Amino acid sequence: MSNSAERDTEMANGEAEEDSADEQELLLGGLEKLVILPGQTSHAASFQIEQEDHTLGNSLRYFINKNPDVEFCGYTIPHPSETKMHIRIQTWEDTPTTAFDALRKGLEDMIEACDVVTEKFTDARDGFEASKQ
Amino acid sequence: MAYYGTNGYGDDAMDTESSGPKVTVREVESGRCDFVLQNCPLALANSLRRVMLAEIPTIAIDLVEVESNSSVLPDEFLAHRLGLIPLNSMNVASGLQYTRECGNCDDHCEQCSVTLRLHVKCSSPENLLVFAKDLIMVDGRTDDIGKPVIRDSAGNGPLLAKLRNGQELKLSCIAKKGIAKEHAKWAPSAAIGFEYDPNNKLRHVDYWYEVDAKDEWPVNQKNAEWESEETAADFTFNPDAQPSAFFFDLEATGVLEPDEIVHQGVDVLQKKLAEIINGLTRSDEGMNGGMSPDGYEPAPAEDDYAYGRGGTTPYGATAYGQNGYGGY
Ligand SMILES: [Zn+2]
Numbered sequence: 001m002s003n004s005a006e007r008d009t010e011m012a013n014g015e016a017e018e019d020s021a022d023e024q025e026l027l028l029g030g031l032e033k034l035v036i037l038p039g040q041t042s043h044a045a046s047f048q049i050e051q052e053d054h055t056l057g058n059s060l061r062y063f064i065n066k067n068p069d070v071e072f073c074g075y076t077i078p079h080p081s082e083t084k085m086h087i088r089i090q091t092w093e094d095t096p097t098t099a100f101d102a103l104r105k106g107l108e109d110m111i112e113a114c115d116v117v118t119e120k121f122t123d124a125r126d127g128f129e130a131s132k133q
Numbered sequence: 134m135a136y137y138g139t140n141g142y143g144d145d146a147m148d149t150e151s152s153g154p155k156v157t158v159r160e161v162e163s164g165r166c167d168f169v170l171q172n173c174p175l176a177l178a179n180s181l182r183r184v185m186l187a188e189i190p191t192i193a194i195d196l197v198e199v200e201s202n203s204s205v206l207p208d209e210f211l212a213h214r215l216g217l218i219p220l221n222s223m224n225v226a227s228g229l230q231y232t233r234e235c236g237n238c239d240d241h242c243e244q245c246s247v248t249l250r251l252h253v254k255c256s257s258p259e260n261l262l263v264f265a266k267d268l269i270m271v272d273g274r275t276d277d278i279g280k281p282v283i284r285d286s287a288g289n290g291p292l293l294a295k296l297r298n299g300q301e302l303k304l305s306c307i308a309k310k311g312i313a314k315e316h317a318k319w320a321p322s323a324a325i326g327f328e329y330d331p332n333n334k335l336r337h338v339d340y341w342y343e344v345d346a347k348d349e350w351p352v353n354q355k356n357a358e359w360e361s362e363e364t365a366a367d368f369t370f371n372p373d374a375q376p377s378a379f380f381f382d383l384e385a386t387g388v389l390e391p392d393e394i395v396h397q398g399v400d401v402l403q404k405k406l407a408e409i410i411n412g413l414t415r416s417d418e419g420m421n422g423g424m425s426p427d428g429y430e431p432a433p434a435e436d437d438y439a440y441g442r443g444g445t446t447p448y449g450a451t452a453y454g455q456n457g458y459g460g461y
Contacts, residue, residue, distance in 0.1 A: 032412060032416075033408055033409060033411070033412035034409055034412030034413055034415075034416060035416075036416055049409060049412075052405065052409075054183070055180050055183040055184055055187075055188065055402075055405075056180065056402070056405050056406075058176045058179065058180065059174070059176040059177050059179075059180040059402075060406075061176070062174050062176035062177070063174075063176075100413065100417065103413060104410065104413055107406045107409055107410050107413075108410070110177070110402075110406055111403050111406050111407065113154070113173075113174075113177055114177075114399045114402050114403050114406075115399075115403075116153055116154050117154050117156070117170070117173065117177070117181065117399055118395070118396055118399045118400075120153075120154055120155060120156040121156045121158075121168070121392075121395050121396070121399075122396075123156070124156040124157055124158045124168065125158050125161075125166075125392055127158070128158040128161060129161075
């Protein structure tokens with residue numbers, strides 16, 4: 001499958017990467033965190049994310065859907081006893097945004113939103129402490 | 134940091150989200166924090182709630198070696214009670230390894246575990262009470278990770294067992310890092326109150342009632358008053374309205390401070406996202422190598438959508454067919 005072929009090219013890319021790949025494998029018991037499911041095109045792809053559930057799935061779906069270049073984004077957990085989450089992304093064909101770009105953008109936007117939440121919480125918590133004195 | 138809305142596109146000025154999230158802390162007491170998160174998507178607020186409940190790493194007793202147990206409680210019973218004893222988990226996320234990932238040892242070591250010993254014997258006609266304070270940390274670490282959390286005025290901690298004259302308990306416990314998704318003993322939060330739209334203005338809830346829903350479902354007054362007039366119960370229904378304020382009431386178990394739970398919750402979420410970005414970068418590189426047979430498959434001309442071709446996925450037509458998506 002695509003999985004093993006990708007791994008082969010990776011190994012050819014050099015030592016440093018091989019190390020990080022090994023580390024990942026150890027954490028996930030030999031499974032890839034992200035697998036691109038067969039049948040992808042540039043503007044439509046399904047991704048399989050290992051060891052994630054609704055905690056990430058629903059938010060990520062939301063952030064990807066925020067992108068005006070995205071035509072469709074949905075997630076599913078195909079089987080309750082497998083720790084896999086699938087996320088399907090389709091972008092409009094007349095935009096340069098590929099499904100991969102849309103996923104990356106969604107992930108980055110959510111990281112940024114998280115940054116703001118901690119920042120605002122810290123401010124509010126410090127403010128509360130100050131108001132008590 | 135410049136923040137241009139949770140979507141990063143800045144084009145929907147009508148969207149309340151473009152003003153960015155806002156947090157108000159309403160109440161703080163030992164082990165509890167009540168705060169309101171505003172201008173934040175429901176999805177993100179719920180992710181934060183879920184992650185604070187189940188995915189923040191803490192430390193708890195995981196293995197118990199019983200040398201002697203002449204108490205009335207069976208070994209398993211004791212082991213279960215020991216697992217539930219709150220142990221100080223400050224800095225566990227960065228300062229302690231998961232035993233399964235530890236590169237320093239084959240079984241466990243001071244970098245991935247904390248050992249606590251218990252040795253008590255009752256030698257008086259009166260019953261002896263065994264408390265969490267009787268757990269003694271063995272050598273090893275210089276920080277307080279794994280120390281039993283004791284918050285009662287007597288300084289005892291939770292009661293573990295009672296011994297009669299002549300009964301003895303001698304055991305050693307290995308505490309390990311873990312998350313509540315694996316076992317609830319690793320939970321940093323006892324409960325998280327989570328509510329939005331207390332007046333049910335959005336009609337997300339259809340209340341069951343005997344006679345009158347208003348009488349039978351009392352609203353949280355504190356939260357209801359927080360909301361603006363447009364969200365009052367008798368205001369007209371707007372089907373496009375989005376929830377705007379999320380009321381969190383975070384109750385900690387004592388292993389972490391409530392503030393720390395919020396910060397680490399966000400940290401855990403961001404780590405998950407970063408890990409996927411990593412995976413995406415790695416698979417991108419794999420594709421650019423051009424070696425992957427399945428790597429890039431152009432769509433058939435007559436069909437724009439790959440999912441329409443049913444049989445091309447390993448899950449057959451149902452995976453992406455008309456009724457496949459239950460998730461959203
Ligand atoms: Zn170790």
